[in-house]
Amino acid sequence: MHRFVVVGGGAGGLELATRLGDRYARKKSNGVPLAQVTLVDRYPTHIWKPLLHEVAAGSMDPFTQELEYAAQARWHGFEFQQGELTALDRTAKRITLGRVLDDDGAELLPERVLEYDTLVVAIGSTTHFFGVKGAPEYSLALDTVQQAERFRKRLIAACMRAEHQAHEPVESNPGTHASTEPRIQVAIVGGGATGVELSAELRNTAQVLSAYGLHKLDPRHDVGIVLVEAGPRILPALQERVSTATAELLQKLGVKLMVGETVAEVAPGLVRTASGKTVRADLTVWAAGIKAPPVLSQLDGLPVNRLGQLQVRRTLQTQIDDNVFALGDCAACPWPGNERNVPPRAQAAHQQASFLLRAFGNLLENRPLPEFTYHDFGSLVSLGHFSAVGNLMGGVIGGNMLIEGLFARFMYMSLYRLHIAALHGYARMVLDTFAHWLRRTTLPRVKLH
Structure with a gap:
């Protein structure tokens, strides 16, 4: 019985494990499943990562959108193992999962070893701080539900605190009139999709919190939102006309755009740019870029690129091991006809999961694997x-x-x-x-x- 192990329960990994379970683990031949499918993730529940900006803004309750991996496994015939990938032994075909601790630091699950015949690495990405001074310590990332919830609670607290503190003039720059300065200000570093979407959601959040009486601040003038982007325009990965249309809409919502400004330092209460500008920030969100998790560079010699992504062929197999595949944000997959690799988007992970489902049919029948082609919709x-x-x-x-x-x-x-x-x-x-x-x-x- 072939053993599939999928590490990472994000959009691509969970879809792949679910469909593999339906096709091979639930169907039996002579009473034996056609394959054994195991999903590994460090968290017990799944939420679609593109929704995290809505969780941070409070417009979505994560507990109504989360899916429990154990329940999905029961419904679709695969097994779920909670734990974080810590090591890979390609010769013995096994991975090591780290200990799982509860909220009080007590051990729930010990370190374990899982054996595989085919391994799929789909552990996504993490925030890239680019070595900016103070960024990891004084800004909030939005990689997990816990981080998004932390930002949401701090935003509500900041609004309530601003209303009840003494109404003294607040100026961030000499010569600025206090009447035009917001009572609280959120700085979002990074004008990509996450930063843009969060800035719009926060404008709605400020209005709703005011309507429900959590604060009596003017949601447009007293709650400032500043979006800082190092490039010449927001949404640099998309077409310029999309960027222009989005910028116009954000400005109508009262979001201040600072383009062409590289952040040099994040400190308590402020953000400094390389050009010498200072942005007052009661809350700072870092959404300036992503990189692969550091563990990928420690996986038994598998080649990675400068962002730490596993380098894969068009079959999604890693360059030096036919039994190890990678998909999604953690995979550097060639995109024929383009200078760059397949972009780290949810639609790419979905397409790669569907591709691997078909490819693994060939694998089990000892037929050549097809090559993946990304279609940008x-x-x-x-x-x-x-x-x-x-x-x-x-x-x-x-x-x-x-x-x-x-x-x-x-x-x-x-x-x-x-x-x-x-x-x-x-x-x-x-x-x-x-x-x-x-x-x-x-x-x-x-x-x-």
Whole structure:
């Protein structure tokens, strides 16, 4: 019985484990499953990572969106093992999982060893601070639900604190009029999708918190949002017309854009740029870039690139080991016809999971593996309930089209629904959508505690 081990329960890893379980672990030949499938993740629950900016802004309750890995494993025939990948022995075909501790530091699970025939590494990415002084210590990343929840609680506390403190003039720069200075200010470093989406969601959050009486600040003038981007425009990975349209929408929402400003230092209460500018920041979010987790550079000699991603061939096999595959943000996969690799996007992880499901059918039948081809269907950026903007490409419309407004918002929301459908099927996805709609009709639009 072939043993598949998938490390990482993100969008791609969980979809792959679910579909492998349905196709090979639940089906039996002479009473024996066609394959054994094991999913490994350091956390017990899954949430779609592109939603974390909504969790941080409070517009989404993570506990209503989380999926328990153990339950998914039970429903789809695979096994779940909680733990963090710490080592790989390619000769013996086994991985080592670190100890799992509870909130009090007591051991829940000891260090363990899992054996595999085929290993898939899909552990995603982590925040890249680029060695900026003070950034890891004084800014918040949005890699996990815990980090997003921490930011949300600190934002509510900052709003409540600002209302009740003495109304003394606050000036961040000499010559600035106190009347124009916000009572609290959030600095978001990085004008990519995460930074842009968070800035729009925070504007909505400030309005809702005021409406529910958690503070009496003016949500537009007393709560400042500054988006700092090192490049000449926000959303540098997308087309310029998408970037321009998004910038106009953000400015209408009262978000201050600082482009062409490289952050040189993050300190308590402020952000300094390389040009000498100082930005007052009661809260700082770092969304300036990603890199692969450090453990990948320690996996028994597997080659990595400068971002720490595992270098893979177009079959998604690592360059020196045919039994180890990688997908998603942690994989540096060639993109024929392009100077760069396949971009670290949710749609890429989804396509790679679907590809590996087909490829592993060839593997079990001792047939040659196909090569992965990435299809870019465009990009969408959510601006909360205000709007959305993006471009559709390729097979979607046969060309390239800028979209915004309600249609773009609908398309953006559909991406998450397609992820749910991949995990549960379309029937359960429809029921899940209806259930969440009903729940939202009885709850405030922003989590208030």
